[in-house]
Amino acid sequence: MIRLEGLTKRYGKFTAVNGIDLHVPRGELFGFLGPNGAGKTTTLRMIAGIMRPTDGKVILGGFNVLENPMEAKAKLGFIPDRPFVYEKLTGAEFLRFVAGLYHQEGDIIERRIDETLEFFELTLWKDELVESYSHGMRQKLIISSALIHRPEVIVVDEPMVGLDPKAARLLKEIFREFVDRGGTVLMSTHTLEVAEAMCDRIGIIQGGNIVACGTMDELRAQNQSGDSSLEALFLKLTGGAAVRELASVLGD
Amino acid sequence: MVKSSSLFFLVTPKWRTALSRIRSNQKGRGGRALLLGSVGLVFWALVFGVLFRVLRYFRGVEEIGPLLASKLLGLLLLSFLSILLLSNVITALSSFFLAKDLDLLASSPVDWLHYYLAKLGETTVHSSWMVALMAVPIFAAYGIVYEGGLLFILYVPFILAPLLIIPAVIGSAVTLTLVNVFPARRTRDILSIITIAAAGILVMMFRIVRPEQFARPEGFQSLLDFITLLRTPTSPLLPSEWATDSMMGFLLGPLDILPIVLLWSTAAGLVVIGAVLHNALYGPGFSKAQEGAEKFVKGWFWQSILQPVLKPLAVAKREFVIKDLKLFFRDATQWSQLILLGVLVIIYLFNIRALPLFRGEEVPFFLITIVSFLNLGLAGFVLAAIAARFVFPSISLEGRQMWLLRSSPLDLKALMWSKYWVGTIPLVVLALIITIFTNVLLRATPFMMAVGIVTVLLLTLAISALALGFGALFPQFDTENAAQIPTSFGGLVFMMTTVALVAGVIIIEAIPVGTYVRAAFRGEPVVFGWQMAVGFLGVIVLCGLATYLPLKIGLKRMEEFEF
Numbered sequence: 001m002i003r004l005e006g007l008t009k010r011y012g013k014f015t016a017v018n019g020i021d022l023h024v025p026r027g028e029l030f031g032f033l034g035p036n037g038a039g040k041t042t043t044l045r046m047i048a049g050i051m052r053p054t055d056g057k058v059i060l061g062g063f064n065v066l067e068n069p070m071e072a073k074a075k076l077g078f079i080p081d082r083p084f085v086y087e088k089l090t091g092a093e094f095l096r097f098v099a100g101l102y103h104q105e106g107d108i109i110e111r112r113i114d115e116t117l118e119f120f121e122l123t124l125w126k127d128e129l130v131e132s133y134s135h136g137m138r139q140k141l142i143i144s145s146a147l148i149h150r151p152e153v154i155v156v157d158e159p160m161v162g163l164d165p166k167a168a169r170l171l172k173e174i175f176r177e178f179v180d181r182g183g184t185v186l187m188s189t190h191t192l193e194v195a196e197a198m199c200d201r202i203g204i205i206q207g208g209n210i211v212a213c214g215t216m217d218e219l220r221a222q223n224q225s226g227d228s229s230l231e232a233l234f235l236k237l238t239g240g241a242a243v244r245e246l247a248s249v250l251g252d
Numbered sequence: 253m254v255k256s257s258s259l260f261f262l263v264t265p266k267w268r269t270a271l272s273r274i275r276s277n278q279k280g281r282g283g284r285a286l287l288l289g290s291v292g293l294v295f296w297a298l299v300f301g302v303l304f305r306v307l308r309y310f311r312g313v314e315e316i317g318p319l320l321a322s323k324l325l326g327l328l329l330l331s332f333l334s335i336l337l338l339s340n341v342i343t344a345l346s347s348f349f350l351a352k353d354l355d356l357l358a359s360s361p362v363d364w365l366h367y368y369l370a371k372l373g374e375t376t377v378h379s380s381w382m383v384a385l386m387a388v389p390i391f392a393a394y395g396i397v398y399e400g401g402l403l404f405i406l407y408v409p410f411i412l413a414p415l416l417i418i419p420a421v422i423g424s425a426v427t428l429t430l431v432n433v434f435p436a437r438r439t440r441d442i443l444s445i446i447t448i449a450a451a452g453i454l455v456m457m458f459r460i461v462r463p464e465q466f467a468r469p470e471g472f473q474s475l476l477d478f479i480t481l482l483r484t485p486t487s488p489l490l491p492s493e494w495a496t497d498s499m500m501g502f503l504l505g506p507l508d509i510l511p512i513v514l515l516w517s518t519a520a521g522l523v524v525i526g527a528v529l530h531n532a533l534y535g536p537g538f539s540k541a542q543e544g545a546e547k548f549v550k551g552w553f554w555q556s557i558l559q560p561v562l563k564p565l566a567v568a569k570r571e572f573v574i575k576d577l578k579l580f581f582r583d584a585t586q587w588s589q590l591i592l593l594g595v596l597v598i599i600y601l602f603n604i605r606a607l608p609l610f611r612g613e614e615v616p617f618f619l620i621t622i623v624s625f626l627n628l629g630l631a632g633f634v635l636a637a638i639a640a641r642f643v644f645p646s647i648s649l650e651g652r653q654m655w656l657l658r659s660s661p662l663d664l665k666a667l668m669w670s671k672y673w674v675g676t677i678p679l680v681v682l683a684l685i686i687t688i689f690t691n692v693l694l695r696a697t698p699f700m701m702a703v704g705i706v707t708v709l710l711l712t713l714a715i716s717a718l719a720l721g722f723g724a725l726f727p728q729f730d731t732e733n734a735a736q737i738p739t740s741f742g743g744l745v746f747m748m749t750t751v752a753l754v755a756g757v758i759i760i761e762a763i764p765v766g767t768y769v770r771a772a773f774r775g776e777p778v779v780f781g782w783q784m785a786v787g788f789l790g791v792i793v794l795c796g797l798a799t800y801l802p803l804k805i806g807l808k809r810m811e812e813f814e815f
Contacts, residue, residue, distance in 0.1 A: 048659035049812045070661040078659035084652040088582040090576065100571025101660040129582070145656070 001026050002047065002153055002186055005223050007056035009042050009208075016042045018208035019056065023184055024201075026152075029179045031199030032188040033230075035238050039208040040188040041081060047186065048078040054240050061152050074102060077146030083138035087131035091122055091141050094130060095148050109148065116144040120167060135162040136182040143171065149191035153184045160191055172198055197231040262362065262370040265353065278286065291744065292385075300389035307397040321394070322500045328390060329492035332383050333419060334454075338447050339379040340423025345440055347374045348424060348534070349431055349541040358538065368530040372523070376420040387412060391499075398503040402795040411498050411512070414519035418491050421519075421526040428529060431537040441584035448588045452595040471788050478498055554578055560684050568662055572670035576646070579780060589641060597686065604690050617697075618769060625725075625765050628704060630687050632754035634720075635679060636747060643675035643719035644746055647738035647810065649727025654813060664810050668720065668803060676716040683712040699768055699778065703761070707791060711757060714798035715750055721802025722746035724809045753798050760794065763787035 002024040009017040012048040017039040021081050024030040034040045049065045049072070058065040063072035085094055092113050099109040117123050120140040125133065133141065139162045146154060149150075154175070160168050175185050175198065189195050195202055196216060203213040212219055219233055220226065228236075260578045306324070310317040348354075348371050357367060387408075391725040395404040411786065430439045494511035501507040554574055580586050607623065650657060650667075691701045726742020737743065764787035771778045 007467065045655075048655070050655055050658040060475070070663065073659060073661040076659060078655070080655045084655065086575065086579060086653060088579045093575075097571045098656065098660070099573050100567045101657070101662045103567050103661070105567045105571075 001059070001061060001157075001184055003057075003059040004043075004047070005057040005059070007046060007058060008041065008054045009039075009046060009051065010054045015208050017046070017053075020208075020210055022203065022210065022213070024184050026182050026184055027179055028200045029175055029185045029187065029198060031052060031195035031196055031202040032205065033192070033202060033234060034188075034205035038205045038238075041157055043205070044078075044155050044186070044188055048076060049073055050078075065169055074149075075152040076088075077149070077151035077154045079143055079146045079154070079159055081157040081161065082137065083142045083162070085130050085138060088129055090127050090129055091117060091133070092126045094141060095145055098145040099148050100195060104149050112148055116147060119170065120144060122142050122174075128145060136164055136167065139163055140167055143174075147174070151183070154178065154186070156185065156187045158189060160189065160194060168194075176246075191231045192234055203229070204234060204237050212237050262357070262366055266374060267549060288741060288744065296389045299386070300393050303390060303393035304397060307393055310701060311397055318500070318504050321398075322496060322504075323442050325390075325394065325499060326493060326496040329415065330490065332387070333415065333490065333492045336380060336383055336416065336419035337423055338450065340420045342423075342425050342440075342443055342447060343379040344371075344375045344420075344424040344427040345431070345443065347371050347378065349428065349538060350440075354538070364531055364534070365527060368527050368534070369523075372420060372424060372526065375424055378418055379420065379423070380416045384412070384416070394499065394503060400503050404502065407502055408499075411495050411515065414515040415491055415495050417519040418522055419516075421522040425526050425529050428533050428537055431541055432533050435540060444585045445588045452591045454597065455595055484796055486749050491518060491572050494518075515676050523671055525701060543629040560751075566666070569666050570669050572662075573674055576670065576674045579649075589735075593638060593682075596634065596638075596684065600630075600686060601693065604693050618773060620694055620696060621700055621765070623771075624691055624700045624704060625761075627690050627694075628687075628707055628711070628761075629754055629758050631683060631690070631708055632715070632757070633751065634686070635683055635708075635712055635715050636750035636754070638682065639675065639679060639715050639719035639750075640738040640747055641735075643671075643679070643716050644723040644733045644743055645728070646671045646675060646720065647723040647806070648731065648737050649734055651727060654729075658813070664807055668807050668810070672716060672720055672803065675720065676713060679712050679716055680709065683708045697772075700765075703765065707757065707761060710791060710795035711754065714753060714795040717799040717802045718750055718753070719746055721806035722749070724806030727813070753794070756794055757791050760790040761787055763790075 002022070004020050004022040007017055007020040007022075008015070027144075032040055032043070042051065046053045047060070047065070049058075049069055052066070058072075061075035062070040062077070065072045082125060086097075089097065095113045095116065096105075096109065099105060099112075101142070104141060113126075114123070117126050120143070121136060122140060122144070122176060125137065130138065130141065139159075143159065146156070159171055163171065175187070179185055179200075187195075187199070201213065201215055203210050204219075205211070214222065216230065219230075221230065223233060223236060307321055308323045310324075313320070391404075391408045394400065395408070400407070427439070427443075430443070433439075434442060491514075494514045497508060497511040498515065499513070554577070558574050558577065559570070562573060565573070604627070684705065687704045688701070691704050696704070722742050722745060723737075726740065726745065728737045728740050728742070731737055733742075738746075764784035767781070767783050767787075770777055
């Protein structure tokens with residue numbers, strides 16, 4: 001379970017995240033949408049304990065991230081948008097290291113390493129240094145690392161970037177299965193079709209505020225949008241409906 | 253026909269970046285700039301002062317004086333040329349094959365010659381700025397002593413420019429050829445090992461040859477031999493020799509135009525050859541540089557040896573230690589620095605052995621004790637330099653992976669603990685080797701041996717903590733090259749603090765050591781009195797604080813890191 005209470009982040013006079021309240025219960029896949037610079041990544045990084053909020057609370061699995069960081073983070077699997085990993089470790093070594101950070105080791109971890117790498121078709125690359133992995137392979141490795149310790153909550157920033165269609169499909173299945181087993185996923189994405197197809201509920205953030213939140217039907221009802229698509233709703237809510245004519249973008 | 257971007261346009265992003273960096277440095281960072289500027293000025297003044305005295309002395313010596321001044325300049329310029337050649341080879345690899353702007357440039361309709369000249373310019377500036385700065389006090393001293401006048405100020409850059417261009421072209425061409433043979437990343441590894449090994453061997457050879465012996469006049473049979481030797485050009489085919497002749501010709505006359513023509517025509521000719529080579533080889537080389545260097549690693553050594561040895565540690569700490577060791581020993585740019593470290597230790601011990609203390613007569617006990625005691629200061633400085641290179645960057649190097657460490661339940665104390673001991677244990681071993689061997693070579697008394705060992709142990713613990721603490725206080729998360737991190741502002745502050753600590757320890761410990769020397773000198777029994785107790789306690793407290801506080805402050809700073 002994820003609970004945000006009045007979550008705020010200010011950089012000087014600029015407010016990136018403005019008092020967000022949100023509750024994502026167990027067994028829910030929540031989609032977090034918003035235009036560039038809306039505050040999505042900042043919010044996710046505060047949830048993961050990488051950034052400190054200026055104000056407000058983050059509760060993960062019943063533990064406050066600021067007050068009980070060890071207990072809260074032990075329940076979390078975080079997947080960032082930029083796949084920075086140690087270049088001079090092999091894929092298997094990286095996963096073993098991450099498991100160690102979560103105080104897990106032994107045969108069970110070795111088995112999970114083999115299973116996860118096989119699942120993402122990385123077995124052949126298991127003993128190769130990460131420096132020779134492609135962007136997509138690194139992304140797969142990071143996703144594997146977020147699952148290696150069997151978290152209760154997954155917070156993921158732009159998971160589909162760099163993944164091939166097969167891996168993207170696999171990831172969708174993993175998240176669905178994870179949620180069906182009682183896990184919680186908070187996922188930020190720009191791929192609206194993915195959000196519409198996968199998410200139980202969707203929140204749209206604009207200028208640091210959640211401007212809409214609910215199931216697809218609830219969002220349509222809130223905005224009196226009939227049976228419009230998530231794309232139409234998104235553009236309406238984020239001011240992108242007045243998209244200029246394509247010709248004016250491509251013309252002189 | 254597609255119009256290509258001009259050369260000036262291509263280098264615009266570089267100078268704009270440099271300008272905005274200067275501007276951002278000016279905003280609210282006055283103190284930092286002032287400190288760096290002051291240190292730079294002191295260094296300049298020091299180089300200028302020493303050279304000025306030497307040259308003034310040479311000027312006063314008839315016949316040999318000008319020859320000596322010319323030889324000295326030739327030697328300096330030859331060292332510059334060698335340094336430039338090595339640094340250009342490394343820099344060219346980054347600017348031509350690994351830089352982030354290459355994809356954009358390679359996919360744009362940029363004329364290949366403009367591309368080459370822009371990248372050559374970038375390589376020249378990046379690898380030569382330090383040498384160019386270093387040259388300022390040297391030529392200032394020459395200009396003032398030999399009254400070069402205002403025209404000399406314009407003449408120096410005119411002569412120096414081809415001397416910077418020539419190694420840049422050669423270095424770039426060497427790199428271009430190597431990249432066509434090996435993948436770029438493997439080339440970087442090979443180059444860093446070759447460069448460091450070459451530098452290490454050079455330094456060691458220079459020291460072991462003992463150049464001070466050549467200063468002895470009895471080494472030459474007659475003055476005529478000496479003058480003949482000085483008159484002979486050392487290396488008439490090297491550009492450094494042409495530059496020396498041009499400079500000395502200007503200062504002492506007569507001015508010969510030939511060396512100037514040689515310098516400029518060689519530089520121009522080499523640029524043309526370099527461009528032709530670039531046109532032929534850059535395409536395939538750049539393409540090859542994109543290919544990953546496949547490197548399958550089983551890691552059996554770490555798994556089978558280190559895992560059981562570190563078994564008593566908690567899993568997170570153990571994995572962290574193993575990870576740090578793997579990253580260090582798999583990165584040739586990192587471990588190859590150990591070659592220099594080995595050279596440093598050999599030269600250190602060689603210098604102690606070369607001290608003229610044991611030449612037949614009874615060695616004064618006082619002298620031995622003082623050398624043994626002051627050696628602690630030197631050892632402290634050496635340890636500080638090594639900690640600056642290996643321990644100080646360790647927090648900064650985690651920067652890009654901090655998302656993982658901060659989102660996991662890793663206690664930052666465990667991270668600090670691992671980093672501290674991974675850095676400190678090798679430092680302790682090194683400190684003990686230096687101290688014990690030095691004291692054995694000096695035939696120091698058991699008392700001084702004990703004082704040396706305990707003090708250097710305490711100092712090492714503190715120096716390592718200071719390196720880690722300052723590393724956390726002044727992190728360089730954007731720098732990927734570990735070798736650049738110690739030269740930052742934080743590295744400078746760390747070195748200054750450590751030197752102050754070493755000085756403090758020496759001053760406090762002078763009290764008990766003084767008491768011991770006085771008693772031993774008078775032939776009285778050495779009594780462990782209150783003076784000794786206070787002195788040693790002072791050192792323990794000072795080193796204890798210098799260990800505890802930086803770790804504590806560094807940890808607090810790390811908890812505040814945001815990414």
